[in-house]
Amino acid sequence: MLTPILHALSSNLDNLPPQERRLGEYILQAPSSVIHLGITELAYACSISPSTVTRFCKTFHFKGFPDFKMKLAGELGQKTVANQYQDLKAGNDLQEIVKAIEANHLASITDTTRLLDMNELERAVQILCRAKRIDLYGVATSSIIAQDFYQKLIRIGKNCTAFSDSHMQITSASTLGEDDVALAISYSGETPETIDALRCAKDSGAITVSLTQYGNNQLASLADISLFSSSLEKGMRRGDMASRIAQLHVIDILFTGMVSMEFEDFIPKLENSYQNVQTYRKRQGGY
Numbered sequence: 001m002l003t004p005i006l007h008a009l010s011s012n013l014d015n016l017p018p019q020e021r022r023l024g025e026y027i028l029q030a031p032s033s034v035i036h037l038g039i040t041e042l043a044y045a046c047s048i049s050p051s052t053v054t055r056f057c058k059t060f061h062f063k064g065f066p067d068f069k070m071k072l073a074g075e076l077g078q079k080t081v082a083n084q085y086q087d088l089k090a091g092n093d094l095q096e097i098v099k100a101i102e103a104n105h106l107a108s109i110t111d112t113t114r115l116l117d118m119n120e121l122e123r124a125v126q127i128l129c130r131a132k133r134i135d136l137y138g139v140a141t142s143s144i145i146a147q148d149f150y151q152k153l154i155r156i157g158k159n160c161t162a163f164s165d166s167h168m169q170i171t172s173a174s175t176l177g178e179d180d181v182a183l184a185i186s187y188s189g190e191t192p193e194t195i196d197a198l199r200c201a202k203d204s205g206a207i208t209v210s211l212t213q214y215g216n217n218q219l220a221s222l223a224d225i226s227l228f229s230s231s232l233e234k235g236m237r238r239g240d241m242a243s244r245i246a247q248l249h250v251i252d253i254l255f256t257g258m259v260s261m262e263f264e265d266f267i268p269k270l271e272n273s274y275q276n277v278q279t280y281r282k283r284q285g286g287y
Helices: 004-015 018-029 039-045 050-059 065-076 094-115 118-130 141-155 166-173 192-203 218-222 235-239 242-261 263-283
Strands: 133-137 160-163 180-185 207-213 225-229
Touching (some): 004 018, 004 065, 018 039, 018 050, 039 050, 050 065, 094 225, 094 242, 118 207, 133 141, 133 192, 141 160, 141 263, 160 166, 207 242, 225 242, 242 263
Parallel strands (some): 133 180, 207 225
């Protein structure tokens, strides 16, 4: 049974250089023993250099080997829920479907919470609060996540836009500056249009943030701040179900963190937007 970190290592083994692949295979074979080794001992066991171990850890977005060991130990010490993911099946009883979807969503949220780096999360909240303008990029299912965040941010008075059209993403990214933030969402982290938009925003001087599945991917490597959601979903990816819930979980955390940080500024705006919607909707005979 693989934890989120071990699952990410397993999924990316074939993309690693030979020496890093050897290290990944060693970790997957004996993860419990790795957390008790020093970097020199681990390097010797894999016939590689300590610098290769450090490079391997940074490939998977850890600060170094001590950070990797600490987080792996934390995962191994907890009961993983990876095996609770259930795939689509023909003729399933509706009651079983209800249970399966509940289990998938709960597992996705739990796995994502374990992957959150509090330092990166706090940095993201701070720069989003300070940003003069926020661009949100995402295509297909990820565009739905971007739209959700857009609707939240606009209610607290943030100057933001959400683009799913690749041309508009580049057009907007071209006009960003150093006081602006671009947040790009892609489950795979390999969506070409989203990568191009974030690269353009970075070249324009904006601070860049990514939200992807956990693991080694282009979008996360490009971003100044990398946030991750669970990467354990397999068959259910055909419906983008649990992965969508995982990303929305991160978006809700970001938004709540922003409101909490700038409470006296954002709460009146949030309340005012709510009251105005209620007032004008009633005047127009709305529901």
